[in-house]
Amino acid sequence: MAKKKTARTGGPKREIDKLDREILKLINERAELASDARTDLSAVVQKAMERNRGPLDGEAIGAVFREISAACQSLSHAERIAYLGPEHTFSHIAAIEQFGVAADLVPVATIAAVFEEVEQGTAAYGIVPLENSTDGRVSDTLECFARSQVSICGELPLVIHHCLLGSGSRAEVRRVESKPQALSQCRNWLAKHLPGAECHPVASTADAARKAASDPSVAAIASAQAAKAYGLEVLVPNIEDNKDNVTRFAVIAREMAGKSGNDKTALMLEINHEPGALADAMGVFKRNRLNMTWIESFPVAGSRGRYLFFIEFVGHATEARSKKALLALEKKAQQLVVLGSYAHREPIG
Numbered sequence: 001m002a003k004k005k006t007a008r009t010g011g012p013k014r015e016i017d018k019l020d021r022e023i024l025k026l027i028n029e030r031a032e033l034a035s036d037a038r039t040d041l042s043a044v045v046q047k048a049m050e051r052n053r054g055p056l057d058g059e060a061i062g063a064v065f066r067e068i069s070a071a072c073q074s075l076s077h078a079e080r081i082a083y084l085g086p087e088h089t090f091s092h093i094a095a096i097e098q099f100g101v102a103a104d105l106v107p108v109a110t111i112a113a114v115f116e117e118v119e120q121g122t123a124a125y126g127i128v129p130l131e132n133s134t135d136g137r138v139s140d141t142l143e144c145f146a147r148s149q150v151s152i153c154g155e156l157p158l159v160i161h162h163c164l165l166g167s168g169s170r171a172e173v174r175r176v177e178s179k180p181q182a183l184s185q186c187r188n189w190l191a192k193h194l195p196g197a198e199c200h201p202v203a204s205t206a207d208a209a210r211k212a213a214s215d216p217s218v219a220a221i222a223s224a225q226a227a228k229a230y231g232l233e234v235l236v237p238n239i240e241d242n243k244d245n246v247t248r249f250a251v252i253a254r255e256m257a258g259k260s261g262n263d264k265t266a267l268m269l270e271i272n273h274e275p276g277a278l279a280d281a282m283g284v285f286k287r288n289r290l291n292m293t294w295i296e297s298f299p300v301a302g303s304r305g306r307y308l309f310f311i312e313f314v315g316h317a318t319e320a321r322s323k324k325a326l327l328a329l330e331k332k333a334q335q336l337v338v339l340g341s342y343a344h345r346e347p348i349g
């Protein structure tokens with residue numbers, strides 16, 4: 001079939017040159033389209049098939065362009081960084097701290113979507129809240145770690161100042177919206193200063209700010225940056241209950257990070273359901289003189305009684321003492337997953 005088409009359109013060399021030019025054109029188009037996170041590969045393939053005048057048939061040209069588009073997409077997505085959006089969430093602020101404002105920062109709707117972007121390779125990194133000094137763990141994130149393959153390759157503890165934002169006056173506020181973690185970090189302030197207001201959970205602090213912009217009876221708890229971006233007034237700044245309110249973010253990726261010399265390692269452990277099993281596991285850290293910096297027990301969804309332990313200790317997983325401890329833990333564990341090693345950071349802000 002290819003031979004017949006070549007003859008009709010004037011020789012293989014010319015056809016291949018023409019094909020090259022078409023490919024180049026489509027690659028350029030693809031690069032432009034890649035800036036849109038939702039670009040669909042099939043649109044590019046479809047275009048290539050429509051433009052095709054031989055020598056290859058439609059199926060073959062579709063297959064070639066599918067491969068080219070996928071390669072371009074993975075190249076152009078190599079440095080995309082996914083975060084819980086919309087713009088001006090605390091996750092966005094953390095992503096700017098970590099990667100700079102010029103980075104290709106991509107807002108997504110949920111923490112689970114951040115994990116998906118990284119797992120599927122459409123983003124090289126993601127940034128997710130792990131725990132807060134007032135409110136404890138961020139369950140959405142731990143749940144994602146329990147069923148995902150991604151690693152932690154960095155940490156970023158960020159000082160969080162919450163503001164009450166609105167488009168009217170404080171006296172008009174009947175409802176306060178924010179992410180449950182933010183509402184919880186301000187619960188004493190809300191009980192004292194807005195006891196009659198209904199608290200309503202939404203997907204993120206910036207999502208709350210965006211919604212509050214159209215209704216003066218609704219206030220949002222969000223950052224001062226969100227106030228500016230969504231055209232709201234800061235009705236009350238610094239309403240967090242604990243003045244040293246720090247959220248620790250994890251930078252996630254498909255690969256682990258190398259040694260920095262001042263590292264921590266996070267792991268996920270499930271142990272036998274029997275007396276002394278947790279004490280035995282803890283004994284491994286003691287014997288190997290490894291200082292634990294975090295422990296969190298988390299129920300395995302739908303298991304009725306099984307728990308995962310999220311543990312963090314000082315040291316890189318490749319260091320001798322860590323390796324010895326991980327080996328000993330593995331023998332005791334039903335499940336042991338090293339989530340990653342990463343450089344220790346002091347709180348920012």
Ligand SMILES: O=C(O)C(=O)C[C@]1(C(=O)O)C=C[C@@H](O)C=C1
Pocket residue numbers: 084088089090091092129132138160179181182203204205206247
């Ligand atoms: O909603 C946001 O702005 C987020 O980035 C999420 C999040 C969280 O879930 O912990 C991050 C930091 C603050 O603790 C409040 C909210």
